[in-house]
Structures are given as structure tokens and as C-alpha cells.
Amino acid sequence: MAATFFRHGEGRSINARIAEGEGKMPLTRATAALAKLAKITRKEAKAALLKIGPCEWHHVGKYAAETDYYDVYVVADFIEHKPKLDLLPADWQEQISDAFAHIQGTPAGAAARDAMCEKFAAVSGLSTNLIKDYYYTLPESK
Numbered sequence: 001m002a003a004t005f006f007r008h009g010e011g012r013s014i015n016a017r018i019a020e021g022e023g024k025m026p027l028t029r030a031t032a033a034l035a036k037l038a039k040i041t042r043k044e045a046k047a048a049l050l051k052i053g054p055c056e057w058h059h060v061g062k063y064a065a066e067t068d069y070y071d072v073y074v075v076a077d078f079i080e081h082k083p084k085l086d087l088l089p090a091d092w093q094e095q096i097s098d099a100f101a102h103i104q105g106t107p108a109g110a111a112a113r114d115a116m117c118e119k120f121a122a123v124s125g126l127s128t129n130l131i132k133d134y135y136y137t138l139p140e141s142k
Contacts, residue, residue: 016058019069024055030070037072038079048075053139074137084124085134092120096135 012020019025025033027049034045052075054068061067078085089095096116103109117131124131 011062012060013058013064016060016067016069019056019058022071023073024069024071026060026067027054027070030072030075033072034075034079038076040079045075048079051139052078052137078134078138081126081130081134084126087124088120093135093138096120 024030027046030049031042031046034040034049035042038045038048040048049070049072052070055071055074057066057068059066096113099116100109100112103112113132113135114128117128117135120126121128121131126134
């Protein structure tokens with residue numbers, strides 16, 4: 001049976017429409033939008049979107065299939081900062097995790113994380129806040 005929102009002519013859930021209003025979209029549309037925004041090829045855009053991964057999923061289509069949604073603006077920022085991120089050691093995220101793993105969730109853990117982020121900010125030229133954002137956003141390199 002078709003999903004209720006499809007029978008009412010919408011084609012996607014209310015939350016999917018809200019996400020699209022925030023600039024998030026399924027991979028096909030996100031690829032085209034990111035390529036245009038970042039002035040890169042669609043192949044490069046798709047690779048960047050898949051590296052960062054989806055930010056959420058929503059029900060869309062006649063049978064309410066779960067569809068991943070991507071944040072084009074977050075990925076565009078990543079592309080802009082990638083040359084500076086490439087200056088970091090390959091295991092930078094692991095080093096941050098190791099620095100505060102045993103004291104995570106405590107003030108000392110936050111201080112240890114912040115100290116490592118400041119160290120990597122100095123190496124890359126990015127702000128400490130961007131290093132923290134990418135630490136939590138990017139999948140860990142293995």
C-alpha cells in the first residue's frame with residue numbers, strides 16, 4: 001500500500017521536506033548541487049559526499065523507502081578545507097581519541113581533547129573549532 005504522504009500528493013515525508021528546506025537532499029540531487037557550488041566535477045562531488053556520509057534519512061516515494069540525505073554545505077566546507085586537513089597525520093582522529101578515551105565525559109577529558117585539537121589546529125592552520133567539527137563529522141580513517 002502506498003504511504004499516506006504519497007497518496008496526498010507529497011511524495012516525501014514532512015521531515016524530508018523540512019530537511020530539503022535546510023539544504024539537505026538525496027545523493028543524486030546533492031551531487032549536482034555540490035558540483036555547482038564547489039565548482040568541481042560530479043564524480044568528485046559524489047566521492048566527497050560519500051566520504052562524509054549522509055547526515056540523516058527520510059521516508060520518500062510511493063512505498064516510503066528510507067533515503068539518505070546529505071548536507072551539501074557541510075561537504076562544501078570540507079572540500080574548501082581539505083588541503084589543510086591533508087597536512088594532518090593520517091591517524092589524527094585516533095590520536096585525539098586516544099588522548100581522552102579513558103577520561104571521556106569528564107572535565108579532564110574535554111581538556112585533553114581540546115589540547116590535541118589545538119595541536120592539530122597549529123599544524124593545519126585551521127581553527128580549533130573546525131578541527132573539533134571535523135573530528136566529530138568525518139569518519140575515522142583506518
